[in-house]
Amino acid sequence: MILAQKIVVAAGVAVLAALPVLLSPSLVNASIQMLIAVLFAVAFNLLSGQGGMLSFGHAAYFGIGSFATVHAMSALGGNGLLPTPLLPLAGAAMGLLAGVAAGWFATKRSGVYFSMITLALAELLHALAPHLKGWFGGEAGISTMRMPAWGLTFGDSNQVYYLTLAWVLLSLALLYLYTLTPVGRLTLGLRENANRLRFLGYDVHRLGVLVFAVSAMFSGIAGALQAINMEAANYVVFDAQASAAVVLNSYIGGVKVFLGPALGAAAMTFFGYAVSDLTRSWLLYQGIVFVLVMLFMPAGLAGLIQALAGHLRAHGLRRMLPVSLAFLLSTLLLAGGIVFTVEMLQRFFSQDYRSIALASGWPPIALFGREWDPLSPLTWLVPALVTGAGVAIARLAGAAWLRLKDAAPARPGAHATANAHRNPA
Structure with a gap:
C-alpha cells in the first residue's frame, strides 16, 4: 500500500x-x-x-x-x-x-x-x-x-x-x-x-x-x-x-x-x-457541489477514492463495475437535469430577457444548441424526466450495492475467531 x-x-x-x-x-x-x-x-x-x-x-x-x-x-x-x-x-x-x-x-x-x-x-x-x-x-x-x-x-x-x-x-x-x-x-x-x-x-x-x-x-x-x-x-x-x-x-x-x-x-x-x-x-454550481458532497460524501473526494479502493479489494472489479457505472450514469443524469433547470431559470429571470419579453412577448430561449419555449410544459418536462431517471437509477444502484455487501464473503479467519469466542477452552 x-x-x-x-x-x-x-x-x-x-x-x-x-x-x-x-x-x-x-x-x-x-x-x-x-x-x-x-x-x-x-x-x-x-x-x-x-x-x-x-x-x-x-x-x-x-x-x-x-x-x-x-x-x-x-x-x-x-x-x-x-x-x-x-x-x-x-x-x-x-x-x-x-x-x-x-x-x-x-x-x-x-x-x-x-x-x-x-x-x-x-x-x-x-x-x-x-x-x-x-x-x-x-x-x-x-x-x-x-x-x-x-x-x-x-x-x-x-x-x-x-x-x-x-x-x-x-x-x-x-x-x-x-x-x-x-x-x-x-x-x-x-x-x-x-x-x-x-x-x-x-x-x-x-x-x-x-x-x-x-x-x-x-x-x-x-x-x-x-x-x-x-x-x-x-x-x-x-x-x-x-x-x-x-x-x-x-x-x-x-x-x-x-x-x-x-x-x-x-x-x-x-x-x-x-x-x-x-x-x-x-458560483451556484459550486455551492450545489459543496452541499451534495457534505450530504452524500462527508469524507470528501479523497474519502470516496479510499472507499472505492477498499471495495475493489473486497469485491473485485467484475462485481463493482456495474454498480459504479450505474452510479456514474445517475450522477450525469441528475447533473444534466439540474444544469438545464438552472440555466433556463437564469436566462428567464435575467434583466435582458425580461426587457425583451415586455416589448415583444416571451421569445424562445436558446440553450444546448436549440430553442426552448419557456411557457411550454414540454420544456420543463425534459429536466423533470432526466432528473427522475437519475433518481431511479440511483435507487437501483443503491439496492444493488446493498445486495453486493450482503453477499460479500466473510473475511479470512472470521469463522475461526467466532469459534474461539464460543469455545474459549
Missing part, C-alpha cells in the same frame, strides 16, 4: 512537471492558480482538519504574505529585497508573525467562538486595508515587477509555473513531515480531545498558537506565490469570499486525508476556470 501511494505521488509530480509542455499559456496560468490554491488548502487544513480549529478568516494570512512579497519585490529601488526565487520567504515570515499575533488571541477560545474571532480579525483587516494606503495601496492596490535572478528572467509563464511548483512541493513536503513529528501527533490530539491533553500536562493554548502560526506561515507562502504570479496585490484578497473558498475546497477534497484538500482545490480551481466562461451561475 505504501509503495502504491509513493508511485501515485511520483506519477502526479511527473504530470505536474510536464504540464507546461502539454498546455496552452492560458491553461498554464490556470495551473499556477491551481498550485497556489492547493498549498493554501493544505496549509488551512493543518489548522482545521488536523487541529480541529475551523478558521473563517484564513485569507488574512494569505493576503499578508501577498502584500509582504510585493513590498519585498519593490524594495531597494525595485531590485528586490531578495532574489525572485526566494521572495516567498518574505511571505512566510510575515505570515508567521501575523499567525502568532492572531493565534494568541483566537486560540483562547474554541469551537464557534474561535471561528468568529478569526472571521472578525479578517474582516477588520479587510475594512482597514483601503485606508492604509502606505501598506496596501488603497483601492488600486500595489503593483510591481519580477526581477531576473539566477540566470532566469521570470518573464515567461512557464518559469513562474516551475518556481511555483518547486515552492508548493517543498511546502507540502514540510507540512507532511510536520505531521510525523511529536508536535504533529499532538495536533491530532488537539482535535480529538483538548481536555485530555490539558489533563496530561500539555499547554494546550501554546500548542494551538504553534499550529495556528505554522498554518499561517504556509498560507503566507501561498500568498507570496500569488503576488509573484500576478505582480500585484489588492486588498480584495482579504475578502470573506477568499476565506470561504479555501473552506469549500478543503471539505470538498476531504479534511481527514493529508492531500484531500489538495484534490479539492485542484478540482474546484479547474471547475471554476472551465465553468465561469460558460455560465453566470458557476
Whole structure:
C-alpha cells in the first residue's frame, strides 16, 4: 500500500512537471492558480482538519504574505529585497508573525467562538486595508515587477509555473513531515480531545498558537506565490469570499486525508476556470457541489477514492463495475437535469430577457444548441424526466450495492475467531 501511494505521488509530480509542455499559456496560468490554491488548502487544513480549529478568516494570512512579497519585490529601488526565487520567504515570515499575533488571541477560545474571532480579525483587516494606503495601496492596490535572478528572467509563464511548483512541493513536503513529528501527533490530539491533553500536562493554548502560526506561515507562502504570479496585490484578497473558498475546497477534497484538500482545490480551481466562461451561475454550481458532497460524501473526494479502493479489494472489479457505472450514469443524469433547470431559470429571470419579453412577448430561449419555449410544459418536462431517471437509477444502484455487501464473503479467519469466542477452552 505504501509503495502504491509513493508511485501515485511520483506519477502526479511527473504530470505536474510536464504540464507546461502539454498546455496552452492560458491553461498554464490556470495551473499556477491551481498550485497556489492547493498549498493554501493544505496549509488551512493543518489548522482545521488536523487541529480541529475551523478558521473563517484564513485569507488574512494569505493576503499578508501577498502584500509582504510585493513590498519585498519593490524594495531597494525595485531590485528586490531578495532574489525572485526566494521572495516567498518574505511571505512566510510575515505570515508567521501575523499567525502568532492572531493565534494568541483566537486560540483562547474554541469551537464557534474561535471561528468568529478569526472571521472578525479578517474582516477588520479587510475594512482597514483601503485606508492604509502606505501598506496596501488603497483601492488600486500595489503593483510591481519580477526581477531576473539566477540566470532566469521570470518573464515567461512557464518559469513562474516551475518556481511555483518547486515552492508548493517543498511546502507540502514540510507540512507532511510536520505531521510525523511529536508536535504533529499532538495536533491530532488537539482535535480529538483538548481536555485530555490539558489533563496530561500539555499547554494546550501554546500548542494551538504553534499550529495556528505554522498554518499561517504556509498560507503566507501561498500568498507570496500569488503576488509573484500576478505582480500585484489588492486588498480584495482579504475578502470573506477568499476565506470561504479555501473552506469549500478543503471539505470538498476531504479534511481527514493529508492531500484531500489538495484534490479539492485542484478540482474546484479547474471547475471554476472551465465553468465561469460558460455560465453566470458557476458560483451556484459550486455551492450545489459543496452541499451534495457534505450530504452524500462527508469524507470528501479523497474519502470516496479510499472507499472505492477498499471495495475493489473486497469485491473485485467484475462485481463493482456495474454498480459504479450505474452510479456514474445517475450522477450525469441528475447533473444534466439540474444544469438545464438552472440555466433556463437564469436566462428567464435575467434583466435582458425580461426587457425583451415586455416589448415583444416571451421569445424562445436558446440553450444546448436549440430553442426552448419557456411557457411550454414540454420544456420543463425534459429536466423533470432526466432528473427522475437519475433518481431511479440511483435507487437501483443503491439496492444493488446493498445486495453486493450482503453477499460479500466473510473475511479470512472470521469463522475461526467466532469459534474461539464460543469455545474459549
